[in-house]
Amino acid sequence: MSLRAPRFWQSRGAISSALLPVAWAYGAIATSRWRRTEPIDCGLPVICIGNLEVGGAGKTPLAIDLLVRLQARGLKPFALTRGYGGKRSGPLLVDPARHDWRQVGDEARLLASHAPTIVSGDRVAGALLARQQEADIIVMDDGFQNPGLKKTASLLVIDADYGLGNGRLFPAGPLREAPGAALARCDAVILVGDSGGLPDELSGTSLPLFKAAIRTLNKPLDLKGLRVIAFAGIGRPKKFFDGLRRIGAELVSAVAFPDHHPYRAADLALILSKAADLDALAVTTEKDRQRLDPELAERVLAVPAAFIWQQEAEIDALLDRILDGQ
Secondary structure, three states, rough: EEOOOOHHHHHHOOOHHHOHHHHEEEEEEHHHHHHHHEEEEOOOEEEEEEEEEEOOOHHHHHHHHHHHHHOOOOHHHHHOOOOOOOOOOOEEEOOOOOOOHHHHHHHHHHHHOOOOEEOOHHHHHHHHHHHHOOEEEEEOOOOOOOOOOOOOEEEEEEEEEOOOOOOOOOOOOEEEHHHHHHHOOOEEEEEEOOOOOHHHHHOOOOOOOOEEEEHHHHOOOOOOOOEEEEOOOOOHHHHHHHHHHOOOOOEEEEEOOOEOOOHHHHHHHHHHHHHOOOOEEEEEEHHHHHOOOOOHOOOOOEEEEEEEOHHHHHHHHHHHHHHHHO
């Protein structure tokens, strides 16, 4: 399923206002779910990465960053995700050689390229499978709004450039829940982006605030001065395109698809034909490459990205506190 945020989520116009009764019902159901659910302790530390708004905010890049940091400490972290866009509900240990994106989703495959990854719609069942597989700690990509599994620490990711839209609950706006309720359950706020600060709805929080950015890396091929045609079906495609310009690539064309877009052969044929006409290299994100058929993927360069912290020592200190059970 591909997603594209509607424009009315950025304002409080007629369409958004007409949907407010549905949004209030959505919020009431979510509140009731939390009140009637007792979280289950899986016996392992669980770091949950979530966000307030529907769509991308940088959760998966942050999850990968934490997985790598935990591995550097000699630990065996597992990623846990529901496998959005995949047909398999799990619990399932992802094998990239056997499970394509149609089965487990693009994010699960990307996570599995960095650490053992479990797909499970039932987060508790997935966490218990991780424990059976002798995991030391779980990094849960999304699931902040899921009350079933007890979290050791919850990190709330905010897109500094997008903010919280019109500040209304889904479907009248982009929010999954009220900001106050989210802040009451999280342990730190991660502000991702180059512009803007905390949204007004979060400005009064006393929680630890970490600032970071997702940076396009100039590898595996040096793109400086090279002509590229870029395409992306992620939450914020413009960030990828801007990142390519930042590393010096000559962006001759940029094609934005909805988030999680299921690429067809015709999509890639058009892009590759255009790249040939423009004497350019076709490039995309590592996440998008998961959704390309293997024979076509060989003709596209996947450009990686990294999560860059402003306060790297402080995020390591936060991990220390989580691991020490403080």
